[in-house]
């Protein structure tokens with residue numbers, strides 16, 4: 040097989056569903072993912088032992104108890120395996136896509152092999168370049184962090200980071216762990232930790248449950264979500280994990296690593312109250328404020344983005360088609376909505392590719408079903424975003440010397456100075472004056488915090504455009520040689 | 524004296540604003556976005572004498588270099604990140620070395636310091652077996668975004684005002700022809716006695732809107748930024764074929780990289796040149812070529828990772844010289860754009876030119892400013908009928 044009809048970047052629920060659907064309807068597919076197995080964030084896998092080349096199928100194996108909906112996963116995997124065996128699909132796992140560009144009227148995806156688990160580069164090196172008339176960007180999302188006092192201490196991580204350690208390495212990050220931030224995602228993280236033997240001292244959810252009150256219609260359309268919630272509530276109770284709402288971690292304390300966290304109650308306006316703070320001993324804490332879509336490759340391809348109410352950029356699309364011809368998207372790149380939505384969108388997008396590539400009219404009843412399902416799940420996602428918004432007073436958990444950008448060691452005071460005393464009016468200008476977001480992580484960790492800080496200081500959402508990252512993953516120069 | 528509106532808050536506009544304010548003008552800087560939102564934040568900050576052959580651009584650069592050092596004394600080097608880093612040009616073959624020796628001889632005659640060296644003495648990590656290296660101690664470096672800010676803030680302290688966030692969309696001259704009325708996108712207007720076109724690569728469009736079109740076009744360039752690796756490259760290092768590319772009028776892609784280390788420990792590798800309009804698309808092939816050239820100069824870079832690449836649009840004139848001076852067709856309009864790949868370097872001298880020209884009678888620019896002849900840069904050189 041040379042040159043597939045579609046190249047899909049991202050083998051999470053969205054990319055997987057898209058690839059399998061496309062193959063089922065006669066298209067050939069190349070599927071590329073940085074992970075060592077298909078499944079994405081939802082069905083995340085341990086890294087292979089050192090020396091493995093990432094080509095072998097790695098199954099959920101010993102972390103199976105952490106995964107949901109494994110039958111769906113296994114069904115998708117076996118259909119993908121059949122397609123690979125039949126020469127209708129190729130998978131390129133352990134491949135980090137560093138960029139995309141136009142090639143021969145279509146799109147080329149350029150990737151390099153990821154370092155093996157031991158930190159060494161895979162043997163061979165070089166570049167993988169696959170081109171196709173249609174490109175699907177299904178790169179998902181990663182969890183959002185906001186700075187607070189002590190957040191740079193070892194042992195402080197994101198809620199997703201806790202989860203990744205568990206699913207990816209089958210280890211709990213600590214023996215006494217606090218989970219904080221906002222969103223339903225905190226619950227599975229806490230339960231997973233407890234099931235792995237850690238003591239979860241508390242789940243501190245910033246928003247009161249009453250915020251869901253306004254969104255009952257959206258909840259009613261998604262009964263499965265209610266059931267999921269009830270399941271987690273039961274699991275929390277079973278493991279005696281206290282769920283404390285209207286609270287947030289305002290400081291991590293410790294010298295060489297985190298030893299305790301200070302938890303404050305939030306007032307009605309979302310500001311941490313000075314009274315009644317408690318200090319809880321922990322050896323790890325995970326704080327998560329929802330998810331930030333990974334739109335880098337889509338932006339590089341020239342796709343338009345829109346800004347959500349909470350200030351995050353998502354790829355603009357209709358039925359999976361972006362603003363750029365031949366470029367499609369699905370899953371969290373279009374807005375954060377969970378795995379079920381990602382699966383539905385992946386399938387929907389495959390039908391759009393199919394229609395555009397072949398003129399073939401896909402199954403109308405199936406499309407109607409998918410569109411209804413996507414609409415319902417999106418209404419739930421919108422409700423969730425509002426019910427679990429970042430509280431207005433999050434900045435009170437920072438001090439002037441709190442680093443907002445850790446790579447470049449930029450304290451909050453420097454951002455304040457740029458906005459107050461210099462000519463910076465938006466996040467882009469703040470970045471240029473302070474270097475916040477210019478270091479190793481290229482703002483992937485600190486951009487949400489910087490934008491939120493700017494919004495707080497200027498009193499309205501930051502309006503600067505989505506950050507362009509033409510290099511989506513760091514790429515070793517040696518790997519680029521010899522393929523002019 | 525009266526009021527001057529500077530269109531564009533890039534490095535050139537910032538310098539025009541400061542020098543005009545120092546000359547006593549009431550200055551308003553208008554930018555559709557903000558300080559250094561255009562090319563000045565999408566290039567690099569090399570202030571090179573080394574890449575310019577004897578001629579008007581080198582004369583302007585030598586003057587500008589003195590201005591940069593003076594700005595460093597007055598405003599503080601830290602605020603500009605001004606570094607006397609020095610450049611190193613290397614040639615791989617004896618033939619290329621001879622061509623460069625002749626080039627350097629011309630440069631020395633006008634005051635450039637250029638000393639033949641063994642490249643390894645200055646750059647221990649450079650590739651073995653190069654035929655020659657020429658060291659240019661006068662090459663400087665600034666951080667263009669910080670410099671634009673710092674210079675504009677100095678102008679503000681002298682009373683200049685920045686109006687950002689809205690473009691100039693239309694211009695009228697009053698009946699007496701002596702004052703301008705510029706309309707902004709937000710519906711407001713600014714009146715002015717003089718207008719300076721410092722709109723960088725958009726200088727062509729802005730000049731047309733002002734009624735005095737000059738031919739400025741964009742020339743795209745990509746820059747690579749690596750992970751921080753510490754001081755493995757000490758100077759601005761490039762190979763001798765760079766200058767041919769800079770001077771080329773070919774629309775096709777040219778790459779010949781300049782490699783340098785930054786304060787943060789990252790390595791900057793720039794830059795390609797290509798005339799493709801304002802096409803913003805990513806071109807992975809350009810990155811591959813720049814990376815290959817950088818590794819050819821510094822083999823240790825092979826195992827260094829690229830974190831980021833960005834691209835900008837150089838403001839380009841057909842004869843590779845900037846347009847600086849009063850527009851013969853439009854009383855009160857002074858152009859200051861089209862500096863191509865040297866706008867950061869040439870900005871202060873441009874500011875000094877503009878300040879001297881603002882008070883000159885219409886069309887009668889001073890013949891020299893700071894001892895540099897003004898004629899080669901005059902807008903009139905394109906003739907009345909300006910090519911599209």
Ligand SMILES: Cc1cc2nc3c(=O)[nH]c(=O)nc-3n(C[C@H](O)[C@H](O)[C@H](O)COP(=O)(O)OP(=O)(O)OC[C@H]3O[C@@H](n4cnc5c(N)ncnc54)[C@H](O)[C@@H]3O)c2cc1C
Pocket residue numbers: 048049050051052053054071072073074078079080081082107134135136137177178179180181182198199200202203224227333336369370371372376377378379381511512
């Ligand atoms: C830790 C964690 C736990 C979660 N738990 C739940 C839960 O319990 N219930 C629920 O409904 N949702 C949960 N979610 C959300 C759920 O995982 C997502 O909704 C779902 O995975 C989105 O699917 P996706 O295909 O859009 O993206 P992802 O699953 O994120 O997949 C994106 C894929 O793209 C790949 N990728 C991205 N960029 C590149 C690149 N440049 N090169 C190569 N590959 C690339 C990634 O490696 C990844 O495999 C969780 C999310 C996280 C992070």
Ligand SMILES: Cc1cc2nc3c(=O)[nH]c(=O)nc-3n(C[C@H](O)[C@H](O)[C@H](O)COP(=O)(O)OP(=O)(O)OC[C@H]3O[C@@H](n4cnc5c(N)ncnc54)[C@H](O)[C@@H]3O)c2cc1C
Pocket residue numbers: 530531532533534535536553554555556557558559560561562563564565566567568569570571689690691692721722723724725729743744745746793794795834835836837838859860861862863864865866867868869
């Ligand atoms: C890749 C690359 C590398 C480079 N490297 C170097 C180097 O090492 N050394 C060097 O000296 N030079 C270098 N340059 C060139 C240098 O960056 C430019 O010459 C210089 O920045 C031009 O400055 P400027 O102020 O004229 O233009 P800009 O910085 O582009 O400023 C023009 C301003 O005008 C504004 N504007 C446009 N239209 C309107 C309107 N209608 N109304 C209001 N405002 C408007 C824009 O918003 C913009 O802020 C490089 C350029 C590139 C692309």
